[in-house]
Amino acid sequence: MSADAKIDAPEGVCNIADTMAEPQNSALYDALMAVKPPELTRNAWAMKAGVNRSVFADIKSRGNAKHDTLDKLLDAIGVSFAQFDAGRATVRTEVAGTGIQDVRREFLGEGPSAPLPLLGSAMGSEFGDIDAHIEMTELHVGEVLDYLARPATLREDQNAYALTIIGDSMFPRFKPGERAAVSPRQAVHIGDDVIVQLRAADGEDERVKMVLVKELVRRSAAFIELRQYNPDVTFRIEANRVKHMHRVSGRLF
Secondary structure: OOOOOOOOOOOOOOOHHHHOOOOOOOHHHHHHHHHOOOOOOHHHHHHHHOOOOOHHHHHHHHOOOOHHHHHHHHHHOOOOHHHHHHHHHHOOOOOOOOOHHHHHHHHOOOOOOOOEEEEEEEEEEEEOOHHHOEEEEEEEEEEEEEEEOOOHHHOOOOOOEEEEOOOOOOOOOOOOOOEEEEEOOOOOOOOOEEEEEEOOOOOOOOOOOEEEEEEEEEEOOOEEEEEEEOOEEEEEEEHHHEEEEEEEEEEEO
16 A cells, blocks of 8 residues: 555544644734744743643634633733733734734834723813813823724824713713824814813923813914813913813724
């Protein structure tokens, strides 16, 4: 019998050769390989995470993993699940001209498709005359609550961020609880929705604590004029109170 001849298995018995095919890549496996530090082998990563060394072969063949196993793997390399989940959209099994480390840089916030940080926000006090009911939002600039998929329009804006709309002062344009993508890089024009970051009233504290989410109506060297919808009121802010004004590029769904 020729060495290359194939022996047919009896009926009802699985031929071993048919089970030895190379398993197909899974989306989860590719995503994990995208965040794997280059200095770590797969075995070393598994050992560092305290999981079975066959974990990657299992994931590659099955296409899934237990949540606690995934948590251990990510924790071992300092990647949060929020980062991983948001960044999975950047991973492709076949991207011409893109190496796995290029994908990893984007995945971890070092490239144009890095996840968008969601900053903490809360209801703030009212701005100016209390009878005008001009709503302010408290923005926690140093507090990242989550990482969201980055819109294509913000791929090149590495300082872009997201925040949750608090209150109903801009309803129906923005509903309470909606998330807005914000771009410090995009040009601001009359009629745009903007995030106005305010300096403290005494001018002594440069840290941004309060912001206004409004529509830009007018601007000059001395002031900016804004509009809110609910209640419908137009008002002015002295230019020296404004630290930054960023364009709201859209809602996040």
